[in-house]
Amino acid sequence: MIKVTTGSLQVIDALKDVPADQLEWLLSNSYEQFLPAGELLFEPGTPINFTYIFISGKVSLYVLRNNEAREFALAEASAIHGYLPFSRGKINFAYGRALEDTRLLLFPAALMNEMICNHFELTQALVHVMSSRVRDLATRQQQDEKMMALGKLSAGLAHELNNPATAIMRGGAIMKEHLQSIRLTFYEILKDKVSPEMVEIVKALLSCIQNEKQRPTPGMMERSSREQELTGWLQKWNITAAGDIADDLITFGLNISDAEKFLNCIPEPWASQGMNWLRDNLVMERVVRDIEESSRRITDLVGSVKTFTHMDQGRDKEYADIHDGIRNTLVMLQYKFRNNNVRIVEKFDAALPPVKAMIGELNQVWTNLIDNALDAMERTPGGVLELSTRSDGLSVFVTIADNGPGIPEDIVSSVFDPFFTTKAIGKGTGLGLDVVLRIVRQHRGTVKLASVPGRTEFVVCFPING
Missing domain, CATH: 2.60.120.10 (Jelly Rolls)
Known part of the structure; x- marks a missing residue:
């Protein structure tokens, strides 16, 4: 020894x-x-x-x-x-x-x-140790209090949003069921007036909304040309609101041939009423689908907020899939991706084992790093955020990279310092990366930064088993 x-x-x-x-x-x-x-x-x-x-x-x-x-x-x-x-x-x-x-x-x-x-100098050195310890504990307590406050807020938000979202989903399902019932009744009435083949044509047209996502979306010029052509054709049939009907039919991928098939199924005096009935059914179908999609998004967002804050779990380390936390963070920041037109590239290791960590704290790490990357790409055309994970068996590595302008070499060593920021006044506090570093160190990990023009990456590493 x-x-x-x-x-x-x-x-x-x-x-x-x-x-x-x-x-x-x-x-x-x-x-x-x-x-x-x-x-x-x-x-x-x-x-x-x-x-x-x-x-x-x-x-x-x-x-x-x-x-x-x-x-x-x-x-x-x-x-x-x-x-x-x-x-x-x-x-x-x-x-x-x-x-x-x-x-x-x-x-x-x-x-x-x-x-x-x-022994003044020795005392001074140990007092400095004590002040650093007090500062670290105070910072940790502030983080805990913020996450607890956010958790309580999220719990109330989740409760308030979940009930109306569920009601909307239930109402949308009932509306869809009744719409289908009305349509089936119409088919039964139609059978007495036209041939079964004609009924099948009507069914096929009304089901086009279900395949809307599979059809290629025409460009602006092509859509405008199709719409003008269909509007002119409908006007020849004396269809009222021909322009509005053409706009909706083009949206569902229908063309003159489809409209002609439908009009051949009904008596000519009913042409205008029939086309408007077809359009109303398609629009109602789309509205029902949009209601279902929107209510599902609310439910997903509530779930993401709940998972992000980890409000229904303990504050201790536990085994979890870090990919869930990263994806929930992406949901929380989705509006910034849309506003900045940033594309996400995921290179996740599907074989990555659950890691022992404080999930709520790690979510703060992903939020700060991803948010900084989005800010860096604010003026970058074709921004790309690359997220990747890997493991060496003992530790997990999470890389968050962007194709922004990069961090100048002379300030790379300062980015983790408290209150240091390159953002404009009012946009940043300079504490985001300081929080990242403290949380990662609590997990016995490291954060490494590499930056050149066109690529900046932060690599977070910490033990799998805590």
């Missing part, structure tokens, strides 16, 4: 500027402890009697929520935890359990006053 020296303490970033004589005093008044993997360093209710300087190994700091461990920090080599100068904490509120064999240096809290009086 390598002996702890002042030189090895100066490698620790928090202690690098502390004079050697003060570190020597710290060493002479501390003692080493070896903590085997699985052993507890402390537990709730025990007094905080030491400052812990981690030499090697890892200790998980966690609390129990609903009988499940929720980790809020990971102490690794060079980390400093426990009692610090001017700390008001006297009793441990969490567990500290070694994830692997761990070596620590323990400085007694009873000597803290002596240190404060006689």
Whole structure:
């Protein structure tokens, strides 16, 4: 076992500027402890009697929520935890359990006053550690409070939207059923007046709405030409509102040949009434379909909001498919994709196993990174957002890339700094990537950025098993 020296303490970033004589005093008044993997360093209710300087190994700091461990920090080599100068904490509120064999240096809290009086730089360094810890905890608490508030808002929104959406879907289904019933009754009446072949022609025309999505959409010039031609033809039959009827028939892919087949099924004096009846049926069919589609979108959006905030789940790490969170984030930002005319390219690894994570927090990561990418492509014609996932068996890698102008090389190193932003005043706070970095670090992961003109990518990596 390598002996702890002042030189090895100066490698620790928090202690690098502390004079050697003060570190020597710290060493002479501390003692080493070896903590085997699985052993507890402390537990709730025990007094905080030491400052812990981690030499090697890892200790998980966690609390129990609903009988499940929720980790809020990971102490690794060079980390400093426990009692610090001017700390008001006297009793441990969490567990500290070694994830692997761990070596620590323990400085007694009873000597803290002596240190404060006689060793300014050492005290200053440890106060800085304490202020960073308070800031991190406050940031984490703010994130939790925001997600809880959003969860409550989403719960109310989901409840309020879900009821009318369900009613709309139910009403649309009833309307569709009655429309079909009216149509069947009409067919029965028609059979007494025309041949069965004529009835089948009418049925075929009225079913064209069902195949609307399979038909190619004509261009603007071609559609205009078809509409003018059909309008002129209908006017020769003295059809009232010929222009409006032609517009709707063209929408459903019908042409002069289809209209002529229909008119041949009915007596000539009824031509105008018949064409208007055909048009009304097609329009009603489309309206019913649009009602069903719109209500389904509301239901999907409510579900996405619910999943995005993870409001019906615990706040602890659990195994889940990260693709669900990414796709729900895309639904939440769908309006920006439409406004910016951005195309999405998904390269997801279908064999990716469920990952252990705090899903609500990760959704904040995807939201911030995707939202930034969309802002970057705001003035990029043919914007493309590329999302890909992969795994090496131990970790999962999520890449979010855009084909925007890129990030200038001289500011790449600053983008994760709090309050740093390249956006116009009022459009950004400069905290999005700072939040991303903090959440990913809570998951023991990393975020890497690579940017050149025409491609910027963020690669998020974190362990599969938490």
